[in-house]
Every structure is written in C-alpha cells, then in structure tokens.
Amino acid sequence: xxxxxxxxxxxxxxxxxxxxxxxxxxxxxxxxxxxxxxxxxxxxxxxxxxxxxxxxxxxxxxxxxxxxxxxxxxxxxxxxxxxxxxxxxxxxxxxxxxxxxxxxxxxxxxxxxxxxxxxxxxxxxxxxxxxxxxxxxxxxxxxxxxxxxxxxxxxxxxxxxxxxxxxxxxxxxxxxxxxxxxxxxxxxxxxxxxxxxxxxxxxxxxxxxxxxxxxxxxxxxxxxxxxxxxxxxxxxxxxxxxxxxxxxxxxxxxxxxxxxxxxxxxxxxxxxxxxxxxxxxxxxxxxxxxxxxxxxxxxxxxxxxxxxxxxxxxxxxxxxxxxxxxx
Amino acid sequence: xxxxxxxxxxxxxxxxxxxxxxxxxxxxxxxxxxxxxxxxxxxxxxxxxxxxxxxxxxxxxxxxxxxxxxxxxxxxxxxxxxxxxxxxxxxxxxxxxxxxxxxxxxxxxxxxxxxxxxxxxxxxxxxxxxxxxxxxxxxxxxxxxxxxxxxxxxxxxxxxxxxxxxxxxxxxxxxxxxxxxxxxxxxxxxxxxxxxxxxxxxxxxxxxxxxxxxxxxxxxxxxxxxxxxxxxxxxxxxxxxxxxxxxxxxxxxxxxxxxxxxxxxxxxxxxxxxxxxxxxxxxxxxxxxxxxxxxxxxxxxxxxxxxxxxxxxxxxxxxxxxxxxxx
DNA sequence: CCTCTATATGTAATCGATTACAATAAAATA
DNA sequence: TATTTTATTGTAATCGATTACATATAGAGG
Numbered sequence: 001x002x003x004x005x006x007x008x009x010x011x012x013x014x015x016x017x018x019x020x021x022x023x024x025x026x027x028x029x030x031x032x033x034x035x036x037x038x039x040x041x042x043x044x045x046x047x048x049x050x051x052x053x054x055x056x057x058x059x060x061x062x063x064x065x066x067x068x069x070x071x072x073x074x075x076x077x078x079x080x081x082x083x084x085x086x087x088x089x090x091x092x093x094x095x096x097x098x099x100x101x102x103x104x105x106x107x108x109x110x111x112x113x114x115x116x117x118x119x120x121x122x123x124x125x126x127x128x129x130x131x132x133x134x135x136x137x138x139x140x141x142x143x144x145x146x147x148x149x150x151x152x153x154x155x156x157x158x159x160x161x162x163x164x165x166x167x168x169x170x171x172x173x174x175x176x177x178x179x180x181x182x183x184x185x186x187x188x189x190x191x192x193x194x195x196x197x198x199x200x201x202x203x204x205x206x207x208x209x210x211x212x213x214x215x216x217x218x219x220x221x222x223x224x225x226x227x228x229x230x231x232x233x234x235x236x237x238x239x240x241x242x243x244x245x246x247x248x249x250x251x252x253x254x255x256x257x258x259x260x261x262x263x264x265x266x267x268x269x270x271x272x273x274x275x276x277x278x279x280x281x282x283x284x285x286x287x288x289x290x291x292x293x294x295x296x297x298x299x300x301x302x303x304x305x306x307x308x309x310x311x312x313x314x315x316x317x318x319x320x321x322x323x324x325x326x327x
Numbered sequence: 328x329x330x331x332x333x334x335x336x337x338x339x340x341x342x343x344x345x346x347x348x349x350x351x352x353x354x355x356x357x358x359x360x361x362x363x364x365x366x367x368x369x370x371x372x373x374x375x376x377x378x379x380x381x382x383x384x385x386x387x388x389x390x391x392x393x394x395x396x397x398x399x400x401x402x403x404x405x406x407x408x409x410x411x412x413x414x415x416x417x418x419x420x421x422x423x424x425x426x427x428x429x430x431x432x433x434x435x436x437x438x439x440x441x442x443x444x445x446x447x448x449x450x451x452x453x454x455x456x457x458x459x460x461x462x463x464x465x466x467x468x469x470x471x472x473x474x475x476x477x478x479x480x481x482x483x484x485x486x487x488x489x490x491x492x493x494x495x496x497x498x499x500x501x502x503x504x505x506x507x508x509x510x511x512x513x514x515x516x517x518x519x520x521x522x523x524x525x526x527x528x529x530x531x532x533x534x535x536x537x538x539x540x541x542x543x544x545x546x547x548x549x550x551x552x553x554x555x556x557x558x559x560x561x562x563x564x565x566x567x568x569x570x571x572x573x574x575x576x577x578x579x580x581x582x583x584x585x586x587x588x589x590x591x592x593x594x595x596x597x598x599x600x601x602x603x604x605x606x607x608x609x610x611x612x613x614x615x616x617x618x619x620x621x622x623x624x625x626x627x628x629x630x631x632x633x634x635x636x637x638x639x640x641x642x643x644x645x646x647x648x649x650x651x652x653x654x
Numbered sequence: 655c656c657t658c659t660a661t662a663t664g665t666a667a668t669c670g671a672t673t674a675c676a677a678t679a680a681a682a683t684a
Numbered sequence: 685t686a687t688t689t690t691a692t693t694g695t696a697a698t699c700g701a702t703t704a705c706a707t708a709t710a711g712a713g714g
Contacts, residue, residue, distance in 0.1 A: 001439070003700060014664045019702055026703095029662060049440040050381045051700030054669045069421070070402040078396060082423060091433055094396070094421035096409060106418055113376040114328070115386075115442075221607050254607050280548050280581050282609060330670060341694045346672060353673095356692060378670030381699045 002045045011039035022047055053114055061116045062092045062303060063107055065123050067099045071219050072275040073245065073292065074122065077143060080296020081120060088304050090117070101127045111138050118303045121145070121152075124187045139306040143299040145188055146314075153312050155299045157319045159189045162288045163196025165321050166242055166270045169286075171204050173327060175240035175268055179212040181227045181252060182244045183219065190215075193244055193272075212238060216248065224251020232259055239267055240327075246271035246278040246287055253281055253326070268327040283325030291317050329372045338366035349374060380441055388443045389419045389630060390434055392450050394426045398546055399602040400572070400619065401449065404470060407623020408447060415631050417444070428454045438465050445630045448472070448479075451514045466633040470626040472515055473641075480639050482626045484646045486516045489615045490523025492648050493569055493597045496613075498531050500654060502567035502595055506539040508554045508579060509571050510546065517542075520571055520599075539565060543575065551578020559586055566594055567654075573598035573605040573614055580608055580653070595654040610652030618644050 008015045013032060020028050021036040028036075039045075053059045062085055066074050078094065085092050093116065097103045104123065108130065110116045118139035125131055125147045134140060135152045146154035170178050180197050183190040194213070201208050214231060216223040224243060228251065231238055243249035249271030256267050263269055263283055271278055274289035295317060302312045335342045340359060347355050348363040355363075366372075380386050389412055393401050405421065412419050420443065424430045431450060435457065437443045445466035452458055452474045461467060462479045473481035497505050507524050510517040521540070528535045541558060543550040551570060555578065558565055570576035576598030583594050590596055590610055598605055601616035622644060629639045 001441075001700090004702095005700080015701080016665080016703075017663060020663090023702080027662070032662080046436055046439050048381075048700050049437065049442050050377055051669090052702075054375075054377045054381055054671090054700080055702045056669085069396055069405060070399065072397065072399075075397040078423070086430075091422075094423070095418075096405070096421070103413075109373060110376070112328070112373050115376050221603055250604075250607055254609075257609060276548055277577075277604060280577055281607075282581075282584060328670090331672095332670080342671080343673075343695080344693060347693090350672080354691070359693080375670050378699090379672075381670080381701090382672045383699090 001048070002043045004045070004047065004051075007036065007039045007043055007045050010043060011036045059115055059117055060090050062090050062300070063095055063110060063116045063119045064092050065095050065097050065104065065107055065119060065121050067097055067123055068219070069094065069096050071245075071247070072277065073273045076292035077122070077296040077299075080293040080298075081300040082296075084297045084300035085304070088301070090300075090304060092300075097123055099123060099126060101130070105130070108134050117307050120299050120303055125150075126186070139303055141299050141303045141306065141312070143295055148188070153302055153306070154314045155295050155302065156189075156316055157290050157295075158316050159192035160196040160199065162272075162290075162319045162321075163193035163242070164199045165196075166272070166288055167197050167200035168203070169321060169323070169327065170240045170242065170268060170270060171200060171206070173264075173268065176206065177212065177236060177238045178240045178242060179214065179231045179238035180242050180244075181224065181231075181248050182213060182215050184215060184217045190244060197242060219245055219247055221247060221251035221254070224248035224253075225255045226251075228252035228255035232256070232261075237267075241267060241269045243269065243271050246273045246275045246285060249285055249287070249326075250277065250281055253285070264325070264327050270327060274322055279324075281326075286324045286327040287322050289320045289322050291319070328375070329370045331372075331374065331378075334363065334366045334370055334372050337370060338363045386442055386444055387417050389417050389627070390422055390437060390443045390446045391419050392422050392424050392431065392434055392446060392448050394424055394450055395546070396421065396423050398572075398574070399604065400600045403619035404449070404623040404626075407620040407625075408627040409623075411624045411627035412631070415628070417627075417631060419627075424450055426450060426453060428457070432457070435461050445634050447626050447630055452477075453513065466630055468626050468630045468633065468639070470622055475515070480629055480633070481641045482622050482629065483516075483643055484617050484622075485643050486519035487523040487526070489599075489646045489648075490520035490569070491527045492523075493599075493615055494524050494527035495530070496648060496650070496654065497567045497569065497595060497597060498527060498533070500591075500595065503533065504539065504563060504565045505567040505569060506541065506558045506565035507569050507571075508551065508558075508575050509540060509542050511542060511544045517571060524569060546572055546574055548574060548578035548581070551575035551580075552582045553578075555579035555582035559583070559588075564594075567596070568594060569597045571599050573600045573602045573612060576612055576614070576653075577604065577608055580612070591652070591654050597654060601649055606651075608653075613651045613654040614649050616647045616649050618646070 004015050004018050008018045018036050020026055021033050082092055095107045111119055121142045122144050124145050132150050140152055142152055142154040144156055185191050198208050214227040216227055241252055249269050261267055271285045271287040274287045278285040278287050305312050331342050331345050335345045345363050347353055348360050422434045438446055448469045449471050451472050459477050467479055469479055469481040471483055473483055512518050525535050541554040543554055568579055576596050598612045598614040601614045605612040605614050632639050
C-alpha cells in the first residue's frame with residue numbers, strides 16, 4: 001500500500017504538506033501543490049481511511065439497519081438515503097439485522113468504534129435499553145419505526161390515521177365484515193394501524209371481532225396466503241381485507257382467486273406501501289402510499305445534521321390512499 | 328470513548344497486559360487477568376476497531392457490491408452470503424452501485440484502505456482494468472456475473488445452457504415465433520442467454536429474427552410492459568416470450584392481459600430467477616431457478632478462503648427449469 | 655540593505671491499538 | 685546462598701494519517 005510518506009519523499013516535501021494538499025485546509029504554493037499532485041498520481045496514492053479516522057474520529061460512513069432486505073418497502077427508502085448521503089459526501093452501508101439483537105449489537109459497535117459516524121435505524125425497538133444508551137453518545141435517527149417514549153429523532157407517517165382512512169374507505173363502499181391481516185405487534189406500526197382499524201369501527205358502530213384479526217410474523221407472500229386461508233375457513237367469510245403490507249395483500253389476493261371468489265365484488269382488498277408490484281396484480285391493488293423516497297432523504301439529512309452537532313426535529317410525513325381496482 | 332490506557336490505569340497494569348488479556352495470545356497470571364477483566368467490565372470498554380486495524384490490517388468486514396437492491400434476485404444470494412460470513416466471524420456490508428463506476432470506485436477504495444478485507448462482486452464488469460488491478464492485490468470473488476478472460480474466481484450458472492433449455496421447451500410445446508426480452512448486453516449473462524436462445528433456434532432450423540429481440544436497460548416491471556407493448560405492435564405477433572428475468576416476464580404478462588390475450592394459449596411466457604413473486608401471478612410463471620442461496624454461501628466461503636491465503640476454484644452450479652402454468 | 659510581516663513548509667506529537675524486546679520477579683538448580 | 689532458567693509484565697516503536705507549533709522563506713516598507 002502506498003503511504004503518505006512515500007508520496008512526500010517522491011515530491012520532495014514533508015508529510016504535512018502532502019496532507020495539506022489532500023485536504024486543502026491551509027495554503028500551499030502552486031508549484032509545490034503541483035509537484036505533490038503529480039506524485040500522488042504517479043504512485044496512485046489513496047489516503048488510508050483508517051489512519052485518518054483514528055486521528056479525526058470521522059469515517060464519513062453511515063450505517064443503515066434494516067430488518068430484511070427482501071421487503072421491497074425498504075428499497076425506495078434506501079434510494080432516498082443513498083442519494084442524499086452521497087450528495088453530502090457520505091457513503092452508506094446496508095446492514096441486515098433480521099431483527100436479531102446480536103446482529104444489531106455488532107453493527108452498534110461499529111459506531112461505538114468510530115468505524116461509522118451514525119446509524120439510521122429501521123428496526124423495531126427490541127432492546128430499548130441498548131438503543132437509548134447508544135443514542136446518548138452517538139448520532140442515531142429512526143425511520144418508519146420509532147420509540148414514542150424515547151427522545152431519538154424520527155421520520156415516519158401517521159400510521160393510525162392511514163389505517164383509519166383505509167378502513168373507512170372499505171366501510172364506505174359497503175363492506176361490513178372487514179378482516180385485518182397485521183404484523184407482529186412488536187412493531188409500533190402494527191400497534192398503531194390496529195388502533196386506526198378499531199377507531200374506524202367505533203366511528204361506524206361496528207363491533208371489532210377478534211376472529212377477524214390475524215397476526216403474521218413473516219412479511220412474505222406465503223404468510224398472506226396462509227392468513228387468508230384461515231380467514232376464509234370461518235363460517236362467516238369476510239367481505240373485505242385490510243392488509244398491513246402489499247406483500248401480504250398480494251398473497252391474500254392469490255388465495256381468494258384460488259377459492260373462486262371475485263375481487264372486489266366478493267371480497268375487497270387494501271394493501272399498504274404501494275410497492276411497484278401492487279400495480280401488476282389483477283385487479284390492481286388499492287393501497288396506502290408512503291413517501292418512502294422522501295422519508296429516506298429526510299432521515300439521511302437529519303442524521304448528517306446530527307453528526308454535525310445540530311439540533312434536529314422529528315417529522316411525520318403525509319401519506320395517501322391510492323384507490324385502484326381491488327376496492 | 329474508553330481507551331485501553333484507561334483500562335490499564337484502572338487495573339494498575341500496562342497497556343500491553345490489557346491487550347494480552349483481550350487477545351489472549353501470551354500468558355497472563357490468573358490474578359492479573361481477573362483485575363484487567365474487572366476493569367474492562369467496570370468501564371464498559373470496547374477495543375477500537377480502528378486502532379486495531381491500523382496495526383493488523385484486518386477488519387473482518389466483507390463488502391458485497393450489487394447493482395441494485397430492488398432486484399429480488401439478489402436477496403436470496405445475500406442471505407446465503409450473510410449466513411456463511413457470520414458463521415466464519417465476518418460481517419457483511421451491502422453496497423449498492425447502480426452500476427456506476429464512481430460508486431464502485433468508492434467501495435473499492437474501502438478495500439484498498441483496509442476498511443474491509445474483501446469484496447464479493449455482483450456487478451457487471453464495466454471497468455475491467457480497475458477490477459483486475461484491484462484483484463491483483465486484494466481478495467475478490469465474482470458471483471453470478473464474471474469476466475471470462477480475467478482470472479478472478481467466480482460462482483455462477485451455465486446461462487447459455489439454461490436459456491437453450493428454456494427456449495427448447497417453448498419450441499416443444501409448439502411455439503414458433505418466440506420473442507426474447509433481454510437485458511443490456513453489457514451483462515455477460517445477457518450475452519450468454521442470447522447465445523442459448525439462438526442455439527435452440529439453430530437446432531430446430533428456425534431463423535432468428537432481429538425484430539423479436541428486445542433489449543431493455545432497466546430491470547423493472549415497466550420495462551417488461553414496454554417491451555411487450557412494442558412486440559405486440561408488430562404485424563406478426565409472437566406466440567411466446569422468453570424474458571431474461573421474472574420481473575420483466577411479469578410486466579409482459581400484465582401487458583398481454585391488457586390486450587385481451589390468453590396465457591399460455593395465445594402467448595406462452597418463461598421468466599428467469601424464480602423470484603417468490605413468480606408464483607403469485609395468474610397464471611403462475613414458468614421460470615428457470617438458480618440456486619441463489621447456495622451461490623451466496625459458496626461465494627462467501629470462497630472469499631474467506633482467499634482472504635486466508637488459500638487457492639480457490641471457480642464453480643458453475645446447476646440450474647433447473649420450473650414448468651408452471653404460463654407454458 | 656535591513657527590519658518586519660505574511661506566507662509557506664517542516665518537525666514532532668497524537669489518535670488507540672499491537673508486539674518485539676527489555677526488564678523484572680519467581681522458581682529451579684547447584 | 686548464589687546462579688541460572690522461566691514466567692510475567694513493562695517499555696517503547698509502530699501502523700498512516702492530521703495538525704499545533706516552530707522555522708524558514710519571500711515580500712513589503714523604510
């Protein structure tokens with residue numbers, strides 16, 4: 001590996017001057033600068049991030065923690081994070097945690113060790129103590145999922161309102177027996193959306209029936225199918241389904257078709273997230289769109305501001321009910 | 328941040344002794360070891376990866392470069408990489424390059440700088456010189472995409488054979504006017520699959536018509552729809568489509584339905600990759616399954632072996648034609 | 655031509671770990 | 685007890701950068 005010493009030697013200057021040329025903090029004579037730049041070119045020199053970080057405690061790397069990359073919901077958010085970070089001179093590293101506290105701890109340590117400057121957390125809060133402790137000493141922002149009590153900054157949407165509007169829409173088109181396919185309620189969004197679901201019921205004086213609520217623990221197509229299968233086996237079949245994710249809704253749709261039922265006439269469906277696939281199904285899926293790209297952008301710039309020592313404020317962004325063929 | 332000096336001071340020993348306790352390389356007296364461990368506990372000390380790496384040139388971090396995380400093809404591979412790496416004591420960091428040489432260069436530099444120990448490349452080879460140069464000094468393996476001429480180890484499948492078998496299957500069920508929706512031919516797999524497509528045609532004495540081949544440059548549903556729209560506007564409509572990716576095939580399927588045509592009777596479709604979604608469409612999609620998880624596992628252990636200085640050999644894994652309703 | 659600034663460059667300490675080598679203490683042997 | 689051997693521990697150099705401070709050089713003003 002080429003070091004700064006070798007460059008200095010070749011250019012006939014001291015290491016300090018080379019460093020000054022690289023970081024152009026203080027003035028260097030035009031002629032010297034040229035000599036140094038030539039030496040850098042000739043030797044193909046790249047400053048060692050390690051050496052630099054050790055001195056500066058700065059890596060210009062951001063960690064993005066997601067439970068699972070296979071959920072398309074995250075991809076747009078990540079695009080937003082990436083675009084913003086790069087513009088600000090930061091690079092991002094994606095870390096998949098599988099919601100596993102051990103994995104999470106490894107990545108937290110990268111920040112403690114100054115290998116990364118900050119974290120964007122999209123995990124549900126499992127080990128609150130750990131997160132809060134890290135947050136006292138290091139820049140963290142939460143995106144999508146967050147901790148209502150803690151004082152870690154976050155970007156998210158009003159999940160309760162979104163769910164309330166979705167269910168209200170189903171009621172308005174004449175549906176009464178509205179099933180709810182929800183995630184594990186360790187996720188804040190799952191608890192909030194359930195609250196919205198129940199709120200809509202209360203408003204129209206419909207009783208909430210426990211048997212119509214189905215919690216899954218993996219966000220994939222098969223879970224959606226499985227959930228729908230169970231719901232269809234009940235004596236009084238639902239006439240609508242609100243799924244907490246498009247992926248689940250699409251699985252449910254498949255199962256409804258497999259039973260020879262029609263969407264939306266027999267059963268209407270609403271999903272959540274507006275993943276690109278939700279427009280490819282037949283019929284196309286009514287869904288709640290979150291401003292995922294913007295959420296990504298905002299969380300990245302919040303984090304970078306925090307790293308710079310500025311105060312940042314949490315935000316709730318606007319969502320939108322996208323009505324398509326499935327309702 | 329707690330440093331090794333503070334631990335040493337509290338335990339009343341030298342930093343060398345603390346380091347020895349942490350890495351237990353040489354013997355430390357039981358009593359001293361206990362004192363040091365107690366101090367580590369009390370201060371909540373975590374060794375700085377930076378300091379350690381600077382000395383050892385080892386980070387136990389692997390970089391995984393992918394063109395785009397939104398392509399579900401990569402998710403299973405990544406799961407394989409992740410599981411294997413963790414078992415071997417390495418952590419992985421995902422880097423999205425958008426096939427952009429500048430982004431790639433940034434991540435290559437992390438390896439040159441010893442911030443990461445090696446790279447698994449899933450990008451197409453754009454800047455060959457750069458990759459080959461990096462490979463001379465640093466551990467790299469290629470996964471899925473690779474460079475036939477270079478001597479970088481790789482794991483992949485026989486794309487030509489797979490495409491040949493897929494097209495042969497279409498011919499055997501009586502299709503004659505088989506369209507081909509292909510990626511940009513900067514990708515090796517695109518060139519190889521085209522070769523397979525043409526080979527099948529030659530074998531059955533069918534002329535390859537240029538107008539039936541459509542190259543897209545973005546792997547998303549819309550590209551598939553767009554491609555199919557163009558193909559359906561031709562005077563002699565195709566009676567089958569071979570798409571180089573399930574995502575494209577699903578877009579094409581949507582467009583075929585929009586035109587009131589039936590699958591597979593009017594037009595049969597074959598995709599590639601067997602993404603989980605390919606089983607959710609109506610009709611379900613015939614596709615070529617690649618052993619993605621295994622590819623991930625193997626590429627990770629190849630890389631780790633390379634880091635350890637061992638010789639590794641490239642591999643081509645088995646694929647499988649999965650016949651479902653769309654053909 | 656000399657003095658005084660302003661500018662440009664060099665020297666050496668520093669970041670937090672590891673480790674070769676030196677030094678000390680403890681144990682074994684004569 | 686004196687001497688040798690062995691087991692522990694300490695000292696200080698090192699990795700590759702940055703930067704406060706010291707020094708040298710150039711330019712301005714008289």
